Amino acid sequence: MFNDIPKEMLDRMQQLEQMDARDRADGTDRMQRLRQIPPETGKFLALLAAGAPQGNFIEIGTSAGYSTMWLALACRQAGRKLTTFELLEEKAALARETFKLTGIEDVVELVVGDAREHLPAIDGISFCFLDAEKEVYVDCYEAVAAKLVPGGILVADNAISHGKELQPVLDRALNDERVDALIVPIGKGELLCRKI
Numbered sequence: 001m002f003n004d005i006p007k008e009m010l011d012r013m014q015q016l017e018q019m020d021a022r023d024r025a026d027g028t029d030r031m032q033r034l035r036q037i038p039p040e041t042g043k044f045l046a047l048l049a050a051g052a053p054q055g056n057f058i059e060i061g062t063s064a065g066y067s068t069m070w071l072a073l074a075c076r077q078a079g080r081k082l083t084t085f086e087l088l089e090e091k092a093a094l095a096r097e098t099f100k101l102t103g104i105e106d107v108v109e110l111v112v113g114d115a116r117e118h119l120p121a122i123d124g125i126s127f128c129f130l131d132a133e134k135e136v137y138v139d140c141y142e143a144v145a146a147k148l149v150p151g152g153i154l155v156a157d158n159a160i161s162h163g164k165e166l167q168p169v170l171d172r173a174l175n176d177e178r179v180d181a182l183i184v185p186i187g188k189g190e191l192l193c194r195k196i
């Protein structure tokens, strides 16, 4: 997956990394910033997704599609498709541009709206990356954990960087008898859960 990333994708990754770094440095409003995962988290997600069991792949919090590109590498590898949810139309427009430029429109479906309204309609989830506003994590966790297939994986970002705000969902997952869970100190800290 990582040894032959297409040039268009490497270029777009680099462009979004530069935009994200610039936004963080110049004080751009929080809701406008891309707030992307770092590349090592992208690789971690791709490795986990490529080994996930049969089922639906989802992502909650697309932004400009940076993490989606890493997940698309796993989709290509494993012959899967991903549905990614983004609340804001401006971010969705950037994501559409990303998917077009990098030729991954065939493996990625973008849904614009609040993921919580769509999750009840999705069954048989085998991989989920949760990276949205912190207030929605508990609701998303409950909706996804109930639909994970055996061996299905849920990863939630910011488990260390926003550990205090996320304490309720971390406590819930780490004490949830339906899953094996731990916090992985990579990037901003990833809550990693596997359905038993």
Ligand SMILES: C[S@@+](CC[C@H](N)C(=O)[O-])C[C@H]1O[C@@H](n2cnc3c(N)ncnc32)[C@H](O)[C@@H]1O
Pocket (backbone or CB within 6 Å): 034, 035, 036, 037, 060, 061, 062, 063, 064, 065, 066, 067, 068, 085, 086, 087, 088, 091, 113, 114, 115, 116, 131, 132, 133, 136
């Ligand atoms: C941290 S950014 C995602 C970054 C992206 N995963 C990446 O690494 O490239 C969070 C995104 O989640 C979106 N979001 C927040 N709440 C959401 C919700 N309830 N449903 C869907 N998207 C949501 C925000 O608009 C924002 O673009």
